[in-house]
Amino acid sequence: xxxxxxxxxxxxxxxxxxxxxxxxxxxxxxxxxxxxxxxxxxxxxxxxxxxxxxxxxxxxxxxxxxxxxxxxxxxxxxxxxxxxxxxxxxxxxxxxxxxxxxxxxxxxxxxxxxxxxxxxxxxxxxxxxxxxxxxxxxxxxxxxxxxxxxxxxxxxxxxxxxxxxxxxxxxxxxxxxxxxxxxxxxxxxxxxxxxxxxxxxxxxxxxxxxxxxxxxxxxxxxxxxxxxxxxxxxxxxxxxxxxxxxxxxxxxxxxxxxxxxxxxxxxxxxxxxxxxxxxxxxxxxxxxxxxxxxxxxxxxxxxxxxxxxxxxxxxxxxxxxxxxxxxxxxxx
Numbered sequence: 001x002x003x004x005x006x007x008x009x010x011x012x013x014x015x016x017x018x019x020x021x022x023x024x025x026x027x028x029x030x031x032x033x034x035x036x037x038x039x040x041x042x043x044x045x046x047x048x049x050x051x052x053x054x055x056x057x058x059x060x061x062x063x064x065x066x067x068x069x070x071x072x073x074x075x076x077x078x079x080x081x082x083x084x085x086x087x088x089x090x091x092x093x094x095x096x097x098x099x100x101x102x103x104x105x106x107x108x109x110x111x112x113x114x115x116x117x118x119x120x121x122x123x124x125x126x127x128x129x130x131x132x133x134x135x136x137x138x139x140x141x142x143x144x145x146x147x148x149x150x151x152x153x154x155x156x157x158x159x160x161x162x163x164x165x166x167x168x169x170x171x172x173x174x175x176x177x178x179x180x181x182x183x184x185x186x187x188x189x190x191x192x193x194x195x196x197x198x199x200x201x202x203x204x205x206x207x208x209x210x211x212x213x214x215x216x217x218x219x220x221x222x223x224x225x226x227x228x229x230x231x232x233x234x235x236x237x238x239x240x241x242x243x244x245x246x247x248x249x250x251x252x253x254x255x256x257x258x259x260x261x262x263x264x265x266x267x268x269x270x271x272x273x274x275x276x277x278x279x280x281x282x283x284x285x286x287x288x289x290x291x292x293x294x295x296x297x298x299x300x301x302x303x304x305x306x307x308x309x310x311x312x313x314x315x316x317x318x319x320x321x322x323x324x325x326x327x328x329x330x331x332x
Contacts, residue, residue: 036078036080037078037238038064038066038078038297039258039262039264039282039295040280041210042224042226042244043064043278045181046062046082046114048185049181049208049210050116050130050169051128051171052128052130052181053084053085053130054084054086054092054093055084055086055093055116056303058086058305059083059086059303060083060084060301060303061304062080062083062299062300063081063299063300063301064078064299064300065079065080065297066078067296069284069291070294070296071291072291076102077101080098080099081097092115092117094115095132097112105143106140107138107140108136109137110136112133113133114130114132116128116129116130118172121173122175124176125174125175126173126174126175127172130169130171130183131168131170132168133167135163135166136163137162138160138161138162140161141159142159166185166188167186167188168183169184169187170183170184171183177213177216178213179211179212181211182210183208184205184207204233205232205233208229208230209227209229210227210228211226211227212224212226220247221245221246221247223244224243224244226241226243227240239258239259240257240259241259243256251270252267252268252269252278253266253268254267256280258282260286261285262283262295263282264283265280274304275301276300277301278298278300278301279296279299281294281296281297282294282295282297
């Protein structure tokens, strides 16, 4: 056997082992890590913090598709569809999210309905509280894939198909050029332990912390550094840092870094007043970088009811001339 053939065989075997390890990890921790991973989290805040859903200037619909570790068979795929609907009283909002996360033989679908209420804490700053109620549909079909390895007896069990009720909450505080927030996707950890599948899944509360600040570098240039931190007791901290530039309120370019995991490039374009398209690409900085061709992620957002008039320097005004909601830049 030539050296090239041996390297190819070793690579295939590594893919199999990696997929197995990922399946084992996720069957143990899929409930613990409630939120699928995103690089363009700044365009997906409503997906993990229900307090955000009433803070947009106009109703919006957004979709996101992420291809994790492209080139590795059975690697994660995530699809999200979400809505943010602010009410006309400028105090309340609603949102709906559907997220499908796939990894090898496992598929999990999250559905939730979110509600938020906000009030002014200063002349321009607002504080929003939100709750969401929904469920998680978990399906694991062990007949999918071939697992030729010493751990195969662990997978020799019946398929999993279960539904879990989820109740989450969040807080989101913001002004014209900054925001901070914290959220918990699900409080009902005891519910999972009481289920038949509790021997496979261990549930723990996850905390999400997010924040950002928009700097006006010039009349047509803005810079926004931001962070997202996911914390689960007993699991490694997942910390993301990013910096995005916006030019002429149309073009977005930036980069992000996920500690110990990946470095990313981001770009976006405001195709028209209601339509924004974004793309990002992750390069793995850990050992996986040798075995995958990166992680692309795509975002498409429709902002409903957005007028075609001129810009207000990124600030939407109400009848009293005070800032209404977050309008442009659409960093948050």
